[in-house]
Amino acid sequence: MFHNIPEPMLERMAYLEKIDTRDRQDDTPFAERLRQIPPETGRFLALLATMAPPGRVLEVGTSGGYSGMWLALACRQRGDRLTTFDILPNKTRLAQETFDIAGVSQHIDLIQGDARQYLPGISEVAFCFLDAEKDVYAACYELLIPNLVPGGLLVADNVISHQQELAGFTQSVQADPRVDALVVPIGKGVLVCRKLGSSV
């Protein structure tokens, strides 16, 4: 999967990495910043998504489509589609441009809107990357967990970079008997949750 990333995708990844670095150094308004994951988190997500059981692959928080490209690599490997949500029209437009340039649009359903409105209708979820505003994490988690297949994975970003803001969420997930969960110190810190089987 990592040995044959198409050249247009590599170029688009490098382009977005440059914009993201610039955003963090200047006074780009918050709503316009990409705030994307670093490459090591992208690789980690792609590996996890590839190993997840059969089912749907989702992302909450598309931004410019950077993490979406990593997940698209996993979907290519799985023979699945990626469904990704972003609430902002400007981010959705940029992500569409990313997916077109990277040559993966035909494998991605990009939806502009509040993911919380769509998640209740999506069942058989094998993998979800949660990377939206921190105040919607708990609501998204509660909507997703019932729809995860046994062994399905939910991965939430920023649990170390936003440790204080997400402390309640992280603690309650780790205490949730429906999942096994662990904070992995990669990138900005990801919380990996695996849904337990119905018999557990």
Ligand SMILES: C[S@@+](CC[C@H](N)C(=O)[O-])C[C@H]1O[C@@H](n2cnc3c(N)ncnc32)[C@H](O)[C@@H]1O
């Ligand atoms: C941290 S950025 C995502 C970065 C992206 N995952 C990446 O690594 O390339 C968070 C994104 O979540 C979007 N967002 C925030 N709340 C949302 C919601 N309720 N539903 C869908 N998207 C949301 C924001 O518009 C923003 O683009």
